[in-house]
Amino acid sequence: MSAVLSTVVDYVGHGESGAPKRPSWNVLHSSAPTPSGSSLSVQPVPTSTSDAAPEEFEMEGGLSSPVEDPELRLPNRGSLVMMIATNVLLQFAFFVTVSSAALYAEYLGGSALFAGLTIGIPTVFSGLALIPLAKYDQGRYSLPLKVVYISIILGSILHAVAYKANFLYLILMGRIVSGLGFTGFLYSKRYCSDPRIIGIRRRTTLASWLVLGQAFGFSVGPFIGGLLYKIGFANEVFNGYTSPGWVTSLVTVLFMIASLYLFKDVPKPHRVPSSNSVEGADAASTSASGIPAEVAISVGQLTRQQWGVIVAMCWSSMSCFFILGSWEANIPVFTAAAFNYTPYAAGNFIALGGIATVPFLLASVRYSPRFQDRATLATGSAIGTTGLVLALILLATDRVVFGSFYVCWVLVALGFNLASTCTLSLLSKQLPGAWNARTSLAIQYSNYSGRVTGAVLGGAGVQMGMKNYIAVQIGVVGVGALLHLTFWKQLKAKTG
Structure with missing residues (x-):
């Protein structure tokens, strides 16, 4: 009986403990299933001619059928890229009006506070639309994407025609749409x-890509908004x-x-009843198509510790x-008062x-999957808080200049984006995986509440006093x- 070595390359690899090493840098460059076994395997050559044909074909190609590791699962590459790119588009659409918002509102008879409201108000109506949209999306994404694109197109057009119509509240209506x-x-x-579609050890990496698009x-x-102005x-x-x-x-x-x-x-989604097992729930059962079945648990089955984690993360x-x-929202208003900046300069x-922050966030895409999420959260919060404390010191000592304020902004942007x-x-x-829709809603509503209140606070920061503004944060x-x-x-949770 002779034996040959398979040429299958296990790009995940295994360490001494047997835990897979998680690739993250090229996560968007491969959607192929990842083998979970060793990179070397011994394949016996069949002795019977009648049984040899299928295996000889496999041996000649130098490939054996890989076994998908559910913890490293990825969706179709084009779909994943499209979703991440759409996140970038939404970030762009949200912030492109920031530079000229105050002057646009002033030209049409509004105030800086009204400009801050136009920046923050979209999230209020987005939050109101989430529940009915989630009711009809059937756990899928095609319908929501159509709503996203059509709403952004119509809202942007309304925002633009407010000038010709000379109607201040048309800006607000456009931002609401x-x-x-x-x-x-x-x-x-x-x-x-x-x-x-996403394995548990891919989620931090993909979240890092989303935040990179956010930055x-x-x-x-x-x-671009300032340049166009x-x-x-x-x-x-x-x-x-x-x-x-x-x-x-x-x-x-x-x-x-x-x-x-x-x-x-x-x-x-394919739901099956189960207990409140968490880490094993995602891979516990699968549907006939090979897609993991969602494990349904009730709110009452969550432990106090799980509720604590939910509150802390929200x-x-x-x-x-x-x-x-x-x-x-505050930078265009504050820099106009302190440095006489135009919207273009702001x-x-x-x-x-x-x-x-981009080089550091790129590095986080590469390296953050190696660390605990709680450590990344603590590190980012510490960096951002350093920027806030430094800004408070500069304001208290009346030493705010371009360089020092810029350092504060970089630390704040880097820290809280990373967190x-x-x-x-x-x-x-x-x-469990069955809770993904609920946890996504909880986090998104938290984001929205932060964006709305933050935009309003930023627009009113100069009026309320910059030291008070920083102290609240x-x-x-x-x-x-x-x-x-x-x-x-x-x-504590799995890395990756």
């Missing part, structure tokens, strides 16, 4: 933690105030066309977007801070730190 499209924030997060969106959005185009249809809306609507049309060809939806998620949203300031990568991924690892982070320390042991 766009808010229906921002329900896509939920679906991008839910897709990247959906146990039917790109809030960097490029204000920059500077270019101007002196006519009533396409000018510095209206061009962000027209550009966003055009780009969204292209995305909608691309999604028709690239995005493949997931099967409908608060952390809220605080991250509360602080990021308040800074993004947009550049926001963008430069966001761009500075936001792991809130949903950690929660999805703590609860530090207090919010302090509550999150207390929850984090209280439930530190319960926040």
